[in-house]
Amino acid sequence: MTARAPSPSDPPPGLALYQLAIGHYVSRALFVAVRLGVAEQLAGGARSAEELAAATDTHAPSLRRLLRLLASAGVFEEREDGRFALTSLGDLLREDAPGSLKANVTLFSGPVVHDAWSELEFCVRTGIPAFKKEDPDATPFTVMAQNPEAAANFDKAMATFAPQTAAAVAATYDFSRFRRVMDVGGGNGAILIGILQANPSLRGVVFDQPHVVERAKQNIAEHGLADRLDALGGSFFEKIPDGADAILTKHVIHDWNDEEASAILRACRRALPSDGRLLVVEGVYPPRIDASPESRGAASNDVNMLVCTGGRQRSEEEFRALYAASGFELTRIVPTPARVAVIEGIPV
Numbered sequence: 001m002t003a004r005a006p007s008p009s010d011p012p013p014g015l016a017l018y019q020l021a022i023g024h025y026v027s028r029a030l031f032v033a034v035r036l037g038v039a040e041q042l043a044g045g046a047r048s049a050e051e052l053a054a055a056t057d058t059h060a061p062s063l064r065r066l067l068r069l070l071a072s073a074g075v076f077e078e079r080e081d082g083r084f085a086l087t088s089l090g091d092l093l094r095e096d097a098p099g100s101l102k103a104n105v106t107l108f109s110g111p112v113v114h115d116a117w118s119e120l121e122f123c124v125r126t127g128i129p130a131f132k133k134e135d136p137d138a139t140p141f142t143v144m145a146q147n148p149e150a151a152a153n154f155d156k157a158m159a160t161f162a163p164q165t166a167a168a169v170a171a172t173y174d175f176s177r178f179r180r181v182m183d184v185g186g187g188n189g190a191i192l193i194g195i196l197q198a199n200p201s202l203r204g205v206v207f208d209q210p211h212v213v214e215r216a217k218q219n220i221a222e223h224g225l226a227d228r229l230d231a232l233g234g235s236f237f238e239k240i241p242d243g244a245d246a247i248l249t250k251h252v253i254h255d256w257n258d259e260e261a262s263a264i265l266r267a268c269r270r271a272l273p274s275d276g277r278l279l280v281v282e283g284v285y286p287p288r289i290d291a292s293p294e295s296r297g298a299a300s301n302d303v304n305m306l307v308c309t310g311g312r313q314r315s316e317e318e319f320r321a322l323y324a325a326s327g328f329e330l331t332r333i334v335p336t337p338a339r340v341a342v343i344e345g346i347p348v
Helices: 013-021 023-036 049-056 060-072 102-108 111-117 120-126 140-145 148-159 162-172 190-198 210-222 258-271 293-308 316-325
Strands: 076-078 084-086 180-184 203-208 229-233 246-250 277-282 328-335 341-347
Touching: 013 023, 023 060, 023 102, 023 111, 049 060, 060 076, 102 111, 102 148, 111 293, 120 293, 140 148, 162 190, 180 190, 180 258, 190 203, 190 210, 190 229, 190 246, 203 210, 210 229, 246 258, 258 277, 258 316, 316 328
Parallel strands: 180 203, 180 246, 203 229, 246 277
Antiparallel strands: 076 084, 277 341, 328 341
């Protein structure tokens, strides 16, 4: 594998590096636009900066400057008459837009993540996440519990791509051999809902913290699956209920360091029968990083885990070692179209 050859259309190296350095400009501007509800104000059609400023209680000349920055990134369009309109990107900032990414933008461009990344040097020097700088005994759970609004937005953001992920997993992994699947750390149940919809004979249970379970029950009922899908509360560090012949966990293990991740998987091992299956749904870190979007995504997520949770993205070799330390053998990795894989393990 070699680095991509420069293209005549590429900016000079100095300019390219400068553009990387100011990437946070657009990120922060996105967050402010979401906080102000600009996309909702534009849902009915193009409006001037003055009209938008009156509706959002902002300074019109300054708001225009913000909107022009985002127009340069393709989020809004500045028309010849000076009015601003939504683009296909900007439309996804609306709360009620199909496939809305408002919760994701609020999370990843807002203070929850940005404040943590301000401690990146501390994290690199110590190997511990930013939230432990002030409280070494803190966990992601205790930190999130201090901000219910942020916690609710986090849950919404994590569920954004769940229907697509569920469809991709259901299409590429055969669930027909299972009777009951448990989603450990399953949030509001979105991925298991999609898997059960694609497998009418399958039953399931969502297992998560007690305060999360109530939202899961509501979501399950709204999808008409209360007769096939249960929701139970507890801690995956303590005891996971038995009764399932497969345990699935999506984007949970990467939140934790090896010791903590192994503790979760050992709890899964105790809950599974000898012929059961462990199905970890996550991205697999490539063996070598290049300049591809896939590599950028994996490496970005990996460092974000370092900063925000103390976890990590793992390579196939690292997953094999983690499984072996937790009472499993990694049997296969099944790629999906959703940029995650089903990492299958059997008890040993």
